[in-house]
Amino acid sequence: MKKIGIFVLCIAVIACFSGIATAKTLKIGTMSPLTGPYAQDGTYILQGVKTAVKAFEASGGLPGYDKIEILAEDSACDGGKATMAANKLINSDVSAIIGCYCSSATLPSSIPVDEAGIVMLTPASTNEKITERGFKKFFRLPPRDDVQGWSAVKFMENSLKAKTVALIDDRQTYTVGLVDNIKRFAKETGKLEFVAHEHITPGDKDFTAILTSLKRLNPDVIYMSIYQPEGSLMARQVKQLEITSTLVTEDACFQPKFTEVGGAATEGIYLTFAAPVADNPVRSDFVKAYSKDWGVGENEIGSFSFFAYDAAMLVLEGVKKAGVEKLAETIRASKSLGATGEITFDEKGDRALAHAVWIVKDGAFVPYYNPLTDTMY
């Protein structure tokens, strides 16, 4: 009796293992800051991917696979941590990676991913160098910082008619890269004079000393190349100190938290962000699905959730169409409609997206100026 029992047990165990072997799982890795100051944006990205997978499975799923698994890694906003996360995902045999948030995390971590021949899509990192390295399987969903910098310069020159500008960055890859772009494009026309270039430290709360110095210089524009946590606080202190310079900032502040924390002080601030997308069915479906999945209002969705959703959908549709092996080629050749508009990629893996200048009005972001056409919305 005992022997039979063991025999049955063995069969059961073997059956279990072979069961795992035949069940196919598609693994998608995500890298975004889940701890630290940018955890909010990191969470927006992860949630966007999760909503995509859920929606995709609801509409039929992936033939040949019976499970889609998301492996979420914390890349903080740090190259070292992100590279470790990337290696971990590579070792877990993911078919594609979506990440990171900070350019400083995406730049180094995409190297081992490229070497492993795995497709990577960034839903948020905008530093232009990322796609200048000839990676064949790397794609970027949001517009690049040279586009962003150019748009900001056009806006300051033509719409604000600014003469003097003070720059503030926080010495990270993204913020410094953006400031460099602004200086570069401004040099071409020579219309802007940069009267100061200050640096803050991520995590600081008090910028009054720097801002008081800027108040004395009284530039036409203070350009804040910083992330949202510091951006909200700086906006408040600018109002507190009664500084009259116009505030212009960028896509890292373009999210609900910016106005939620900054409150009335963010009213009237200009931001560069991807040009507004005409409403389309994919977008409205996403908005509905996301706000239902995460229990947030339809206008409380993080801006990078949209890009993350599109990135995940590209992966899922690509695998569905031609399998994991040909994923990069499939994505490159595809022409699709996403929550962030029409999606096509050039050789470098970039989209042909334009920036617009937005303004905070009654706590919401409203399109304001189109730098391409030099017209108001």
Added chain:
Amino acid sequence: MAELLLKNVTMKFGGLLAVDSLDLEVPSGKILSLIGPNGAGKTTVFNLITGVYKPTEGTITYNGETLNGLHSNKVVSRGIARTFQNIRLFNSMTVLENVQVGLHCRTKSGAIRALLNTPFLVQEEKEIAEKAMAVLEFLGLEEFRNDYASNLAYGNQRRLEIARAMATEPGTLLLDEPAAGMNPKETADLMELILKIRDTGLDIFLVEHDMRLVMGISDMITVLDYGQKIAEGTPKEIQNNETVIEAYLGSGGKK
């Protein structure tokens, strides 16, 4: 009736028998001296009484209440105060403040009450200040009240130690080598002071190496050697005791 009573008290530190089955009583209103060579166990006896150590065996009672195992701060509130062989003043406090700290265990208000009830607090602080001044006057230290303790002359630091102990309003005062390091004039003043304290009704338990002081003021003397009581009696009896003389000469003579 003796107020402080030690019965069969033993203290072992590992293998070392520091105090060995000691019986002792501090007579009421008298000065009892505990003498003995270095390392005899005198300070250990004080430490046992004041709750620094718990006796390995035996009982210590005060006014009939057992002290064994009580924390030092509880022993003080029962009425036993002490000074240390090496001076332990609060150097970054003034002379007055040192004495005030001693007085605090006799005042009523608890933490919360002190934090909340300001008028009461002010009243109480005023009383404390007055009492502290009275103690300083008794010890002849009033002129130094605002000096930092560390700035006092050596003899006065010793006096301040006594003042601080007196501030806890004890019934029994334990003095551990109060004359150590004093010059003859200071020692003579100290003798007078100790007698004056006794005359206010306190029992005094004194450990001292200075024989002139011990013989001059003690009512009774107990002699300790290697933790054991080897003699007991009036100064006169002790001076003529063979065993005592031997113990002392054997370990380096009079100090």
Added chain:
Amino acid sequence: MDTSSFLIQQLINAIFLGSIFSLIALGYTMVYGIIQLINFAHGEMFTAGAFAGLIVLAGLQKVGFVDSHFIISMVLVFGLGMAYVAVLGVSIEQVAYKPLRNASRLAAILSALGMSIFLSNGMMLSQGVSDRGFPNALGWEGLKIMDAKISYGQVFIIILAFALMYGLWIFVTSTKLGKAMRATAQNKPMARMLGINVDKTIRVTFMIGPGLGAAAGIMVGMYYGSVRFDMGFIYMIKAFAAAILGGIGSIPGAMLGGMIIGFVEVGWSAFLPSEWKDVTTFVVMILVLYLKPSGLLGQSATEEKV
């Protein structure tokens, strides 16, 4: 903005920043003074205070109480926030430090680090990972001194910070408990021998130190407008530098150290490239320690503790 307005404005900025650093530094110094332990969890006390204040303030604002009874609201926000953290501080002392009082220094330090990580993660889980906006109870209005501006909120916070420090000073110099605290810090066995309940005194220290840290946390949340579970870190580092600079264990030292750090930070950003701002704090600290190893107002290591 003319030069004198500029200088006045920077002076305001420095005093404001300095008084917050001072309040936090006091918590370090008091705890160190009494049990010779760097309370690494102090930064989390600061953050916990900010969250507690936020919860009370948000609750009061929801029912419209803040607008009608501003003063009472502030008393409630600061009172409840500080009381909550005082209880937290005592609990930590009982759980994490008291059992190790006779153990090696290293054990106590590791326990403190562990507490810090534990509390930080606890707040992350309970309060979320991202910034939480603090209701703007203080408004934007203020006083103008020439072209310099100080908001009423800042005035309120500076006055409160100084009042707390003055209160602490009165407490330690002229109350029974305060003197017991100083006595305990200098010599525990002797303090016991004078009838002081040393355990109780340590508990009270663990109420006051973290309580002051909590007050600073609420001030930061209220003035800057946001709180996040990890916001204590940067303040902890700077306040720690302040405590060391002033002489760890010395209460006036912590107040002075905090002010100095505030002035150095603001002064550097005001007159020199902001590039090196963060380094300066530590350069100043190292320089002072090199010239006076026990800190500005600290006395030689073994003697003065509070």
